[in-house]
Amino acid sequence: MAKRAKETGKAESKLTDDEVVKLALREMKKAVPEIEKRVLERDALAAESRFEAPKTADIAARKDDD
């Protein structure tokens, strides 16, 4: 089935509709702890940079570019 799907480029599933729904719910549930981990990681990067706070006052950038 998967081979045929690859050949035709069209979607063909061997699961019943109810099985597809169950698979979707299972995968979405698995995402929850991964989401928590990823969001905390990204937030930690911002928090770490809190004390690296150069002032942005670039008056000379245009000269650098020319």
Added chain:
Amino acid sequence: MAQYDWIDLTKTRGYRRLVDVLDDVFEPQAIAKRLSEEMTDAVQSILVEHGYVDKDYRSTLYSFYAKKGRPYRRDCVRLHFFNGLVGLDKQRTDLVCEYGVPNDHYYGYIVLRPTMTATLGRSVLAPGIRVGADGRAIQSEHQVNVLGYPLTVWGFPSMEQPADIAVCAHVSCWAILRYYSERFPQCREYLISDMARLASPFDPGGLVPSLGLTVWEAERVFQAADCYPLVVAKKRIRAEEKDVTDQGFYEEMLSYLESGFPLFVEMRSRLHAVVLVGCQWRQSSVAPTRVPSHAWEQVDSLLMVDDNRLPYRSVPASATSTLAGSPGYSGEDFDRFIVALPEKIHFPAPAVDVLSHRLARVLTQGFGVPEENVEIRRYFMTTISELRREVRKRASQMGDALVGSFMRLNSAQYVWVIEFCSQEQWHKGNIAGRAIVDATASQQDPVATLLLHSEQLAISFDRSLVRAQHRPLRLRRPQAVPLPRMEVNLSQFLRHDNRRVSGENNDAEGR
């Protein structure tokens, strides 16, 4: 007193004729040089409006310049840009053009401040008249009243930093907030002099603003302006990992940009802040470097509102961009960005990224979508009403059953749209599947997804009950009709250009 001059740029001296009609306090020579370098030939005439009262300049005059020993003028000059099909009848003080609709020939305006240096003030220009600008940009409609004509221009607000009372970071905050106030009626308008005040819990006086802002003070500006800013930082890469990049940072940046939020971007190496307002896809799609990949790999250049230049400066997105090697900075120089979100966004871009990987598995293993058709992911936020407008516009391609699923969604105001496609589908502007996710969902919500569909099957998730029946729906769409990619928040702009240009330095000689 308000007075008007007309400059025909097709005649000798072009922009240098500004020197004849403007006082030296407006820096006419420097302005003429900048305009001739950075505007395309589509601009063929300028209406010079003397004695213009500019609210942003006046705000700095009252709070800053009026306290100085040197006297500063109260009035500004506004330059209005037109194509060559309109003129000024001085006798009747009227704009004349065929069919009597000057708005059809209008490209926007620039205010010049009487400050002797850094005179380029509040501007709204159509992106198509900027040399080198290309792609899609966040824009809003701005109303302009001149000579009794209500004119309109679509663009993004910008100005050069006054340098003493506001620097690049203040100007970047102001540009984003002015876009919000023009675009969304619920957002109030802030003037440039408000930026320094909002950045600090006390009155910062006249000197401190000139020293600049930290990214956290910029965050405070957005908080004080009733937005909900999120600071996103790029991972610091160690010296031994110099070929590694924090892809997640750029993917998050693109997702918020494509959601229609202009981004305040900090570049530590340049001590500079700019606004990211648009991007251009690569002319030819590139093969994903990993699977599943992200649409960021398909971005060629980024459109910046940089106070050191006229707006819509095009910079390379990465080292593989077609613009790579051009002078100036690139996306690789970005270190942090601030996205000023509405209150009701609870599901951030990294959560969508994780979910998209899981949903790609559902599409391949459950819906039977071939693996190569989910190799590129793209996600952005929009409102449910904007989403439904887009669906209605493309109803014939989507099919009745799928359109019905979108119209019946029980959704909050903001949703994330996740799209999956192959490289070939990307090139053709098509997709293999799409998910709609509630942007107000809790990150712990096991069913944040509202709808998941491929070309032939859709599942609408009923989130009203914990043990709800989620109903699959066979879409019965014609096999030969592909699903279209949605591009809703950034507008593709037309280049107004009477000649070929290739880069910033290809300016009009003799203009």
